[in-house]
Amino acid sequence: MHRDSIIYYMREQTANPSDEEIIHRVVNGDVDVFRYLLERHHARVFGIVGRRVPRRDAEEVAHNAFVRAYTSLSTYERKGDFVSWLSKIAVRACYDYWREKYNRREQPMSALNEEQLKLVARITSDQSSRAHGERASMQEARDLLGWAMDRLSAEDRSVLELVHIEGRSVKEAAELLGWSAVNVKVRAYRSRKKLRAILEKAIAEGEKRYENAEKDTG
Amino acid sequence: MKTPKKTLDKVEKYLFFSYRAGDDLRPGTDWQESVMTDIYGLRVCEGSGGGQALFGRFAWRFSAAACFIALLLLAYVLSTGVVDYQEMAMRFLDNPIDFII
Known part of the structure; x- marks a missing residue:
C-alpha cells in the first residue's frame, strides 16, 4: 500500500512537474518539456501582450517573448x-515592439475624425454611463487611446500603461521595465502630461474642423 | 480654444477604462507549435548554459574598467602624438630586433 502511494506520488510529480523542475530539465537538454511552460503560462503572457500591442501583432510578440525566455533560461536565477x-x-x-515601431512611424493625422469626435461628445455628455456598457464604443475608445499613444515614445507608452492605466506601483513598474524607481516616477508624470496634451490638441482641432x-454645409 | 480640465479628465478616465476592459486574447491553434519549432531550432540552452551565455553574463561586468582603460590610452596617445611613418622610421633606424634590410 505504501509502495503504491509512493508510485502514485511519483507519477503525479512526473505528470505535474514544477516550473523549477521543467527549467532544470530544459537547461539540461530536454527541450520537449518547454511545452509545459508554454501551456501553463501562455495565458499570462497573452494577458500582458494582448492589451499592449495591436491584435494582429500580439501572437508574434508573445512568440518572441517565449523564444527570448527560452534563450535566457540558463541565466534565470531561482530567486x-x-x-x-x-x-x-x-x-x-512589448517595449521593444513599440521602440521599433516608433522609429519607423509615419506621421499620423493630428486631429480626431468625425466618429472619434462623436465618441468624445458621448463620453463627456450624460450618455457616458450608458456608453460604458456598449461594446462598440469600447472598441472605439481603445482605438482612440491607441491613436493618442502612437504619438508617444516607447518609454512613455510603457510607463503610462503600467502606472496610470493598469494602476501598478512605481516599484512594480520599475522592476518590470528594469529601470530605476525615480526614472519611472518622472516618466510617469511626463507621459501622462503628454497624453493629455495630445488629446486636448486633437479635440480642439477636431471641434474646429467639425x-x-x-x-x-449650412 | 482650450478643452476644459473636467472634459479631459472624463475622456481620459473612459479611455483608460476601455483599455482595462479589453477581452483577453487567445492564441491560434498553431501558435504553440510554431514557438516549439523555433525552439527546436535553437540550441542555446544545452548543457549547463553554454560558454557563450556565461560570457555574455560576465563580460558586462568588465565594461566599465574596459572603457576606463580605453580613455586612458586615448589620453596617452593624444598627449604623446603618434605618427605612423615616424614610428616606422624609428624602428628601422634603431633596428631593435636585428632586422637587416
Whole structure:
C-alpha cells in the first residue's frame, strides 16, 4: 500500500512537474518539456501582450517573448518566481515592439475624425454611463487611446500603461521595465502630461474642423 | 480654444477604462507549435548554459574598467602624438630586433 502511494506520488510529480523542475530539465537538454511552460503560462503572457500591442501583432510578440525566455533560461536565477520573470520578458518584448515601431512611424493625422469626435461628445455628455456598457464604443475608445499613444515614445507608452492605466506601483513598474524607481516616477508624470496634451490638441482641432464643415454645409 | 480640465479628465478616465476592459486574447491553434519549432531550432540552452551565455553574463561586468582603460590610452596617445611613418622610421633606424634590410 505504501509502495503504491509512493508510485502514485511519483507519477503525479512526473505528470505535474514544477516550473523549477521543467527549467532544470530544459537547461539540461530536454527541450520537449518547454511545452509545459508554454501551456501553463501562455495565458499570462497573452494577458500582458494582448492589451499592449495591436491584435494582429500580439501572437508574434508573445512568440518572441517565449523564444527570448527560452534563450535566457540558463541565466534565470531561482530567486524570484518564474511567472514574474516571464512577465518582465513579456513587458520588455512589448517595449521593444513599440521602440521599433516608433522609429519607423509615419506621421499620423493630428486631429480626431468625425466618429472619434462623436465618441468624445458621448463620453463627456450624460450618455457616458450608458456608453460604458456598449461594446462598440469600447472598441472605439481603445482605438482612440491607441491613436493618442502612437504619438508617444516607447518609454512613455510603457510607463503610462503600467502606472496610470493598469494602476501598478512605481516599484512594480520599475522592476518590470528594469529601470530605476525615480526614472519611472518622472516618466510617469511626463507621459501622462503628454497624453493629455495630445488629446486636448486633437479635440480642439477636431471641434474646429467639425464646426467649419457644418458651416460649409449650412 | 482650450478643452476644459473636467472634459479631459472624463475622456481620459473612459479611455483608460476601455483599455482595462479589453477581452483577453487567445492564441491560434498553431501558435504553440510554431514557438516549439523555433525552439527546436535553437540550441542555446544545452548543457549547463553554454560558454557563450556565461560570457555574455560576465563580460558586462568588465565594461566599465574596459572603457576606463580605453580613455586612458586615448589620453596617452593624444598627449604623446603618434605618427605612423615616424614610428616606422624609428624602428628601422634603431633596428631593435636585428632586422637587416
